[in-house]
Amino acid sequence: MEERRLGPVVGVGTWNTFGGDDELAVDVVGAALGAGSTLFDSSPMYGNAERSLSRAFEGRRERVAVATKIWAPTTEQGRAQYDAQLGWYGRVEVEQVHNLVSWRDHVGWLGEEREAGRIGRLGVTHYAPSAFQDLAEALRTGLFQTVQVPYNPLERECGHALLPLAAELGIAVIVMRPLGEGELLERPPADEELHPLREFGVETWPQALLKWALSDDRVDMVIPATRNPLHAAQNALAGDSPWFGPKERALVERLANA
Numbered sequence: 001m002e003e004r005r006l007g008p009v010v011g012v013g014t015w016n017t018f019g020g021d022d023e024l025a026v027d028v029v030g031a032a033l034g035a036g037s038t039l040f041d042s043s044p045m046y047g048n049a050e051r052s053l054s055r056a057f058e059g060r061r062e063r064v065a066v067a068t069k070i071w072a073p074t075t076e077q078g079r080a081q082y083d084a085q086l087g088w089y090g091r092v093e094v095e096q097v098h099n100l101v102s103w104r105d106h107v108g109w110l111g112e113e114r115e116a117g118r119i120g121r122l123g124v125t126h127y128a129p130s131a132f133q134d135l136a137e138a139l140r141t142g143l144f145q146t147v148q149v150p151y152n153p154l155e156r157e158c159g160h161a162l163l164p165l166a167a168e169l170g171i172a173v174i175v176m177r178p179l180g181e182g183e184l185l186e187r188p189p190a191d192e193e194l195h196p197l198r199e200f201g202v203e204t205w206p207q208a209l210l211k212w213a214l215s216d217d218r219v220d221m222v223i224p225a226t227r228n229p230l231h232a233a234q235n236a237l238a239g240d241s242p243w244f245g246p247k248e249r250a251l252v253e254r255l256a257n258a
C-alpha cells in the first residue's frame with residue numbers, strides 16, 4: 001500500500017452511537033466487517049465507545065483497525081488515555097490529536113510511540129472551519145500522516161485550502177460528518193432522482209452522500225456513525241468503485257440543497 005492512501009474506503013464513526021452498549025457495538029462491528037468496513041473511529045470524548053469497541057473486537061482484532069484520539073490538555077492525561085487504549089487494543093493504527101488540543105505537547109511522545117511500532121499513523125482532527133489554519137500549520141510540520149475534517153455537500157470549507165494542502169503533502173484525509181450528523185438525511189430525494197447514480201452501485205441516499213465524498217480523489221475515508229447494523233452494512237457498499245465524475249457529484253450537491 002502506498003504510504004498516503006488509506007482508501008478510498010468506508011469506515012465507521014462511534015460518536016453518539018454505542019458508548020457503553022457493548023452488545024450493540026458487537027452487532028454494528030459485525031455488520032460493518034461483514035460488508036467490508038474494517039476501520040472504526042473513536043475517542044476518549046465519546047463516552048465509553050472505546051471500551052465498547054474493544055469488546056466488539058474480541059476474537060477478530062487482526063481483522064479490524066482502530067482510529068482513536070488523544071483528547072487531553074496535558075501530556076500526563078494524554079499518556080493515561082493512551083495507556084488505556086493499548087490495554088484495549090494492543091496497538092493503535094491511527095492515533096489522532098482530537099480538536100488539536102495541546103498538539104504541540106503530544107506530538108513528541110506520540111512520535112516516539114510510533115517509532116516503537118505501537119502506533120501506525122499520527123493524525124490531527126478538527127470539526128470547525130475557524131481552526132483550519134491551525135490544522136494547516138500542524139500538517140506543515142510533517143509530523144502527521146492523517147487529518148480528519150468535516151466534508152459533505154453542505155460543508156465544503158475544507159475543499160478550499162486544506163484538501164489541496166493534504167494532497168500536496170501526501171497526508172490521508174478522513175472525513176467526519178459525511179452525512180451532516182444525519183441532517184442531510186431528513187428530507188431524502190425521491191428514488192427516481194437517484195436513478196442516474198444506480199450504475200455507480202448507489203441504492204440509497206446515504207450511499208450517494210458517502211460516494212460523493214469518496215469520489216473526491218483528495219479524500220481517503222468517510223466514517224459515518226450508526227447505531228443500526230443494517231445501516232453499517234449499506235454504508236460499507238459506498239466504498240466500492242466505480243466513482244462519481246463531476247456530473248454525478250453536481251447532482252448530489254443539487255439534491256442535497258433542494
Ligand SMILES: NC(=O)c1ccc[n+]([C@@H]2O[C@H](COP(=O)([O-])OP(=O)(O)OC[C@H]3O[C@@H](n4cnc5c(N)ncnc54)[C@H](OP(=O)(O)O)[C@@H]3O)[C@@H](O)[C@H]2O)c1
Nearest residue numbers: 013014015127176177178179180181182224225226227231
Ligand atoms: N460531529 C463531529 O463534530 C465529529 C467530530 C469529530 C469526529 N467525528 C467523527 O465522525 C463520525 C461521523 O460523524 P457524525 O457522527 O457527527 O455524523 P454522520 O456520520 O454524518 O451522521 C450520523 C447520523 O447518520 C445516521 N445514519 C448513518 N448511516 C445511515 C444510513 N445508512 N441510513 C440512515 N441513517 C444513517 C445515523 O443514524 P442511525 O444510527 O440511525 O444510523 C446518525 O444519526 C463520528 O461518529 C466521529 O467518529 C465527528
